[in-house]
Amino acid sequence: MYGYLFRRLLGTIPVMLVVAVFIFLMLRLTPSDPAAIIAGDNATTEQVAQIRGQLGLNRPMIEQFFIWSGNVLSGDFGESFFFKKTVAALIGERIEPTLSLALFTILIAVLVAVPLGVLAAHRHGSWIDRIVMGFSVLGFSVPVFVVGYLLIYLFAIWLNWLPVQGYQRIAEGVGGWMQRLILPSLTLSVIYIALIARMTRTSVLEVLSEDYIRTARAKGQNERVVLFRHALRNAAVPIVTVIGLGVALLIGGVVVTESVFTIPGLGRLTVDAVLARDYPTIQAVILLFSFVYVMINLAVDMLYTLLDPRIRY
Amino acid sequence: MADVILDTPIAAAPVKPSAAFRNLARNPGIMFGGAVIAIVVLMGLLAPWLGTIDPTAISPIARNKIPGAEFFQRTDTGERIKMIALFGTDGLGRDIYSRVVYGARVSLLVGVSVALISVACGLLIGVLAGFFRIFDAIIMRIMDGLMAIPAILLAIAMVSLFRSSVLTVIIAITVPQIPGVVRLVRSIVLSVREEPYVEAAVTLGTSTPKLLWRHVLPNTFAPIIVQGTFICASAILIEAILSFLGIGVPPEVPTWGNIMAEGRQVFSLFPHNIIYPGVFLAMTILAVNVLGDGLRDTLDPKMAKRV
Numbered sequence: 114m115y116g117y118l119f120r121r122l123l124g125t126i127p128v129m130l131v132v133a134v135f136i137f138l139m140l141r142l143t144p145s146d147p148a149a150i151i152a153g154d155n156a157t158t159e160q161v162a163q164i165r166g167q168l169g170l171n172r173p174m175i176e177q178f179f180i181w182s183g184n185v186l187s188g189d190f191g192e193s194f195f196f197k198k199t200v201a202a203l204i205g206e207r208i209e210p211t212l213s214l215a216l217f218t219i220l221i222a223v224l225v226a227v228p229l230g231v232l233a234a235h236r237h238g239s240w241i242d243r244i245v246m247g248f249s250v251l252g253f254s255v256p257v258f259v260v261g262y263l264l265i266y267l268f269a270i271w272l273n274w275l276p277v278q279g280y281q282r283i284a285e286g287v288g289g290w291m292q293r294l295i296l297p298s299l300t301l302s303v304i305y306i307a308l309i310a311r312m313t314r315t316s317v318l319e320v321l322s323e324d325y326i327r328t329a330r331a332k333g334q335n336e337r338v339v340l341f342r343h344a345l346r347n348a349a350v351p352i353v354t355v356i357g358l359g360v361a362l363l364i365g366g367v368v369v370t371e372s373v374f375t376i377p378g379l380g381r382l383t384v385d386a387v388l389a390r391d392y393p394t395i396q397a398v399i400l401l402f403s404f405v406y407v408m409i410n411l412a413v414d415m416l417y418t419l420l421d422p423r424i425r426y
Numbered sequence: 427m428a429d430v431i432l433d434t435p436i437a438a439a440p441v442k443p444s445a446a447f448r449n450l451a452r453n454p455g456i457m458f459g460g461a462v463i464a465i466v467v468l469m470g471l472l473a474p475w476l477g478t479i480d481p482t483a484i485s486p487i488a489r490n491k492i493p494g495a496e497f498f499q500r501t502d503t504g505e506r507i508k509m510i511a512l513f514g515t516d517g518l519g520r521d522i523y524s525r526v527v528y529g530a531r532v533s534l535l536v537g538v539s540v541a542l543i544s545v546a547c548g549l550l551i552g553v554l555a556g557f558f559r560i561f562d563a564i565i566m567r568i569m570d571g572l573m574a575i576p577a578i579l580l581a582i583a584m585v586s587l588f589r590s591s592v593l594t595v596i597i598a599i600t601v602p603q604i605p606g607v608v609r610l611v612r613s614i615v616l617s618v619r620e621e622p623y624v625e626a627a628v629t630l631g632t633s634t635p636k637l638l639w640r641h642v643l644p645n646t647f648a649p650i651i652v653q654g655t656f657i658c659a660s661a662i663l664i665e666a667i668l669s670f671l672g673i674g675v676p677p678e679v680p681t682w683g684n685i686m687a688e689g690r691q692v693f694s695l696f697p698h699n700i701i702y703p704g705v706f707l708a709m710t711i712l713a714v715n716v717l718g719d720g721l722r723d724t725l726d727p728k729m730a731k732r733v
Contacts, residue, residue: 131571143587254712259704365578387586403574
């Protein structure tokens with residue numbers, strides 16, 4: 114188990130290296146000159162050249178890459194052109210809202226999607242099944258921001274139950290924090306629910322045709338126990354896998370949701386950085402999100418042994 | 427001798443086109459999805475004749491009209507004509523109906539181009555990786571790396587590199603889609619390589635290009651068409667997201683994402699700016715997804731079982 118974990122951790126190094134090289138090259142090969150952006154519109158050629166020297170932009174590309182990746186590994190992502198502070202500090206400020214939003218969303222999605230998927234599989238072919246499947250296709254098709262505005266219109270403007278937009282830090286009160294997270298997490302969870310519910314249904318449906326399910330029913334076992342203890346537990350591996358893979362969707366959704374609800378998180382930071390052509394920030398955020406995505410999927414692989422003792426590494 | 431006999435019997439199993447079409451027509455998903463897409467395509471093509479006005483025309487007196495509102499517009503000749511804003515107007519007085527109808531063009535263009543380009547690139551790279559083992563390790567490491575970056579994030583980073591235009595958006599959306607196609611094609615190529623008919627063809631000295639063309643490529647068609655359809659749906663979605671965030675297609679171009687981006691500020695008073703393009707966008711993506719599901723069930727039953 115630990116040997117496998119170690120090997121898998123080693124395996125993430127080439128993946129992250131490719132990500133790093135790609136992001137580095139992508140932003141270095143862009144036609145616009147970062148030094149000119151920092152220097153501003155009124156800068157002389159000498160000033161731009163001086164900034165180029167300071168940033169090390171006149172050194173060979175390979176050397177620049179090693180300097181940059183060395184800095185990144187020690188937690189130094191450079192200084193933001195636009196926000197005029199270190200990118201690390203910037204990310205530190207923005208991480209709480211994004212993390213809260215993501216955790217709330219995963220919680221809602223799993224609590225709603227798994228029972229729905231099990232129910233759809235249990236009543237295979239019925240109207241409940243059709244509604245769940247229909248919702249799942251719809252969930253993939255309606256853009257996150259359209260869902261967000263519909264929910265805002267319904268719950269915040271029309272019914273006036275919840276605040277329209279904004280974010281409140283957890284330190285300023287748990288009540289306000291939760292109140293402001295409900296609509297964004299509901300919005301973001303739609304696509305995730307669609308994904309997980311569909312996978313749960315397929316996976317449980319497959320398990321329900323197994324002999325041990327028939328045996329459990331034959332011995333008069335309560336149907337709920339059959340579904341949740343016998344079927345769901347054996348169907349768990351693909352469900353957990355799709356939850357891990359779905360994090361990519363979630364990260365994309367965070368960017369959009371934070372813009373809709375004006376939440377000052379990492380997603381909003383990404384969009385602001387792109388609008389300002391703030392390359393150090395763009396690099397850092399993408400690297401961070403990719404790293405989190407890779408690590409979550411590694412953790413999911415590790416979970417398999419807990420979910421299914423037959424799997425041994 | 428061998429040459430004479432082997433050309434025909436080794437070819438991939440022929441499919442009767444008529445039977446295949448009948449199966450397609452029997453699937454409700456394909457019929458519904460196809461019909462909705464056909465309507466949207468017609469809408470985009472016939473946009474100038476559908477009672478639209480110039481979708482970029484700004485009209486200060488007709489700002490923020492609610493759907494169905496009547497207002498007066500001066501034509502080029504100075505004549506005052508009465509207009510009805512079917513879907514209302516936006517903050518600059520542009521007609522939302524016209525913008526939505528014209529917006530279909532950009533969405534379809536982006537969806538279809540991204541699907542075609544990413545499938546073409548993915549096929550090429552996937553066949554290279556699957557058939558020529560020397561490329562395999564390096565190509566797949568690069569693809570693993572690309573797949574580790576969430577698609578929307580990669581697209582966002584790529585649009586920041588160039589001046590905003592429809593082409594930039596297409597490229598930015600295409601690149602993150604390629605690794606998925608490469609993986610699919612590579613796995614098919616790897617399994618086809620082991621088939622007895624391919625081994626037989628290799629033994630008999632069939633040239634590599636011919637082998638790829640006659641035996642490998644036809645096996646990739648069904649899964650590739652299915653995958654391409656799903657790529658088209660997500661490309662339309664990502665284009666709308668990018669435009670909505672203000673980093674996609676330039677704001678003067680009428681696209682569904684742009685209309686919604688402009689409607690954001692006045693959403694609480696004039697929700698129509700977001701609702702109408704949102705409904706068209708969701709319906710189109712839904713139709714493409716449903717079409718993809720239908721195609722998967724009919725063309726690729728093995729894959730249908732897996733998902």
